[in-house]
Amino acid sequence: MRPPKELPNPLPRPDGEFERLQAVWEPPRGWRALTQVNNTAVGLWYVGAALLFLVLGGILALIMRTQLVVPGNNLVDYDLYNQLFTMHGSVMMFLFAVPVIEAIGILLLPAMQGARDLPFPRLSAYAFWAYFVGGLVFFTTIFFDLAPDGGWFMYPPLTSYEFSPGLRTDFWLLGIGFIEISAIAGAIEIVVGILRTRPPGMTLDKMPIYLWAMLIVGAMIIFGFPPVILATALLELERAFHWPFFLAERGGDPLLWQHLFWLFGHPDVYIIFLPAAGLVSMMVATMAQTPLVGYRWIVVAMLGTGTISFALWVHHMFATGMPHISLSFFSAASMAVAIPAGLQVFSWIATLWRGNVQRATPTYFLLGFFGVFVLGGLTGVMLAVVPYDWQAHDTYFVVAHLHYVLIGGMLFPVFAGIYYWAPLISGRQLSERMGTWACAIMFIGVNLTFFPMHIAGLLGMPRRVWTYADGYGLEIYNLLSTIGAFIFAAGIGIVLLDLLLHFRPAGKVSTNPWKAGSLEWLPQDNYAIRSIPFVTSRDPLWQHPSLPEEVDAGRHYLPGTVTGGRETIVTSPIDARPQYLLRLPGPSWLPVLAGVGTAVFFLALTVKWMLVAVAGAAVALVSILRWLWQSDVAPSGKLFDVGGGLSLPDYLSGSSSHSWWSVVVLMLVDGSIFACLIFTFFYLWTITLSDFPPESLDLPLLGSSVAAALAWAASVGAMYVAHRQLRPDRTKVVSLALAAALIGVWVAFALSLHALLATNLRPQLHGFASTAYTMLAWQGLHAVLLTLMAGFTLLRLWLEMVDPVRRVVFDNTRIMWYYCAAQGLIALAVMNLPRLAM
Amino acid sequence: MQSTHPSSALDPAANSGAALIDQLGTVLYVGAAIIFVAVMALALYGVIARARAINARSWILGGGLAFPIFTLTVLLMYSLAVGNGLNAIGSSNALQLFLECFGIGEARERAPADGVLKVHVIGKQWWWEVRYEQPGREPVVLANEIRMPTHRPVELVLSTTDVIHSFWAPSLAGKVDMIPGRTTRLRLQTSEEGTFRALCAEYCGGQHALMALFVITQSEDDFGAWLARQAQPVTEPRDAFLKQGYDAFFRGECHECHTVRGTPANGVSGPDLTHVGGRRSLAAGTLNNHIGTMAGWIAGAQEVKPGNKMPSSLAYTGVELRALSAWLGSLE
Amino acid sequence: MRHRSIACRSIALTLIWSWLAGCIPGHDYEPRVIGGDPERGRAALARHECGVCHVIPGVPDAVGKVGPALDRYARRSYVAGKFPNEPETLVRWIVDAPAMAPQTAMPAVPMSDKDARDMAAYLYESD
16 A cells, blocks of 8 residues: 555644643543543553562562472461462462553553554443452452462362362352453553554554464464353352262362463463563664564564464373373473464574664563573473473472563563653653663572572472472572572662652653654554554654654644544555544543452352442443443544545444444354363363263153243344344334344243253253253353343334444444344253263 | 482483483583584684685585484484384384374383283372282282382383473483373383382472382392282281371371271372382482471471472371371381 | 572561561570570471470471460570479470470470580571
8 A cells, every 4th residue: 555645744733733632631630530541541540550460479479489498497487488488479370461561562562553552442441440459459369368378270179169178269169250351451452552543554564563463362272261260150059059060979070160261371471471571572673773574484483473372272281191292282282382482582593683782771681582482482482392391390499480481571571661661651661770780680589599499499399399308409599599588578679769760750752862764653642642653664664754743744644633532544444445534532431430349259159248249240341331332432424534534434343333243253262262161171081981961860851841942942033133124213112122022032041041941950060960050050141131131122212323334333232132032052062962872 | 318229310220221321421421522623613613714615605605504304314214213222112003103203192101011010100299109000909009119129120000190291310211291181101121129219200290399109129029029919908906106196197187188908097198008118219209207207297298399289187196296207117 | 499498588588587586685694505506496496396385586397376375485484384494304204294284385306415515506596
């Protein structure tokens, strides 16, 4: 695509254009500052909260290292220690690593893609508030002796009701619930944002490499989080109601948890690493002042990493006694994932060779990243070697490896990023002097802490031990690790001090200290950039040196506000052709209330304060409904001139709508959870073979199952009628059809329930029954969801807020309906399948 | 407990699986060190040196693709060979292999070759039951100690009665998990006589850190003699002081949980104490076994290992405690 | 390996305890045990696992509650609540308590006389 001849727009710009733009993006002050939804505010809070949890998780680690400084120490007892390591892992993974990568995405993506904001600002705000409030409360359990103590991996049966009674484990299972929701919300925002709010002309192959990383990671979250969402739900069902999923004596299997957990857990490592690698690619090219070498190879490598990462979870299970020959597949996959990593490393090194590298703090942190990450990668290859893993697995060798990979692969790039991008937000650089010192101290600290752990592990020190015996040569290595941990902490402290002293978010920022080529270094303000350029290369600022000046003068697209509110341009997902103007919502308490309500719901549910839980859920639900009610803004029917000879509508429905995309992504998440449930069913079937269900148990009633399937079909038919009849003069017919469709859903649900309840199947009896009832409960949850959606749609229909043009709400309900019907039919078919085997 | 028995993957017993893995490790360390130094040198040079023209394709295809693919392929083949050497298994059909990829299907019973000694090890929170099945006779049961002959393959048949544990004797072999509902296997072999420490490697709750055992390898003759002695039941002591301890054992209801073969004590939830006096350790490798630790363990089990199933016994006078400890210590 | 590790542990413990010791007011008298070496005594206390029954400051894992805590032993008036606290009495008690008090729960743990002397020396030295 070529830029239109009309660009840049002529000067001078009309009077008041700039002032109106400023006015609509003006952030609220005082208490109402908390209602901000703009990514520049929410993103910054989000990063700050993640860093807070890094510090909190780090303090837990320091306590553990102090306990282990000498053998037989009694600074903390076993009970507290077990809570400490569980919380350290959980906080670092769920409250730091995953949130910080989403936070950086929310903060930087709009700037890098020349958008005013991401498409769902309130969703970002909601994700932040649920995470921040829930995370803080979750963390305080450590002060009340209520922190989980089953390890961040929570293997049953240790974590099931028999061996872990009490609330501790529930805090983990439910407490992680809101983090999962928050992560998914963030992923939807990021994926739809990258696909639909890029600047005109920024085709997929011109995206900054970080966008590729985040797009792939968003997809990985969509498919990677569902296994753990399902696993935590199943374990909570087992704990609360004794439904067996992981209990071998009643048709469950403890290894089912490990499969589900690591099917999440391993992709999660790359969910954390790939965005950091994306940041590295951006920074390496800038610091070397030359375009990234092997852009396409890096994209291929990241796609490869994302794909392979779903095929190597079993390498966490090499010691479970599986036959060696079957482990070799996962061994090969685990080694293969080193190839895309190697590709990226060589691309970066080649870039460094080709350019003149600026000697500054980001470069030093990048070098630290190389050193630490490459070593962690090499020990990763060692662990992929099955016989070697039989020794190293579950020892301090693995502790060393994973910290090298995560600190090297994520923390160093993020800290490089802090020094690199801080000027973008505060207008000036952090202290080079403090940064250099911090980098050196952190590098020494991380190696002193973790290198000796490799040796301690091989000398026979297992993980997760609160004490160890003397006389086995472990003393010196533990002493070194403890000293190193404090040195490392000091390095992080210097960075935080530097931020405290030198980081002040500024409104208007116009700086490019590293002479970067990407769009985020255009002059920024609350409204992001003044006008949105037509992008023709991967490094627009290098290709077009006058761009910052032109953009800031309003000489590109959308130099003001044309609808009178906040807005950004939606483009097509692949070739970024401008399609319509997305009217963005402004500040609101609703996402705050919804986020806090969600966190309160999960946490109150844990301690069984049912009234509080219900209140939290109600607040969240009402806030979300109210916010959704405001979201489908009425189309004006006009075309708006956004400059450069381009006129855009302010509304599109169907697959062009950004909202449609978000529902599709949500259905992918939903479908992945359901697929994991189906996997659970077949897994338990193959484990128990002919005993599924055992002789003593019935199968679901065939008659009721068939009737339920017919009810689903009728419901879909009614929905289709509503879809075809959606015209202003047919409101009554559409209403009746919608109501009929809803009745069909509940009839289908009732018949499915009857198919189980009329037999002797009870969920406590056997893995077959518990899985069947869980599928049913899942349908019930969706029946409630469809009821809400149908009611919402009907109400808007009667208020004449739905018509053949303004039909996004209706379409969202409709596609969700079809999805739920398909899911219901599959569930009915699957739970009747053992019939065929009889 | 202080001890210097080998418990290290870097200090393997002669001709053991651990020795084979240790050699593999050496290859890995050397290879990793060379690659690490080379990559870091390239990166540092890139930062320090002036800009220069490069051939992007050869960097990426050579360094990023061809080199790792070649190295990893060789490594994979080598590791498979080592793995097969450690754990030879028979061939099976493709479907079975696919299912086994997901851990589905009971591990197939491998017909033990002639002369393979089978030892059952059962993980419990937080100790190990060890059983030697004796054809036609009562099994020999002990706790927290495995004895095995040198120069003979031993197959550990691993299971658990509560949560997941993992058996790991670093100087002898790699680790294998003990999983509820499943039986797993681990082959041990060495030509070296000695005492080796093993540990639980899978986090198994509160006192996971205090769950060790000792593997004692001895000559075939010594092992045979030991096993024969272990099979002997206990007789009521003649010595008055020991008899006092024997009586205290029953008065304190120790027999509810412990078995002492040859006496009415037949509890099963705690370790079999028939020959407890001859064992190297108490409380699963936590304490050396002598009269002081025995008394301390009986009276302070919850202090030594809080949360374990054995209560701190408060029922005894000082003399009784000493007598009981002496009697148990005499059961060699 | 072993010597190095013990040395290293000792350094760490000494550092910690010398720091802690600075916080506690010193005591006036120190009964000397003939031929006793406090540093070896600490190792012997650890080796014989006296900490299973006793709290002994400075000895790893010595948190037992079966017997009395052995902190600030120099200030005790009596050994085992019976015998005036004299070094030789303490040594005899450590070696064979039942011989002195037949009703005691403390067994005679087999050990050398030298070990017992070292232990006694350590107990008198420690705070």
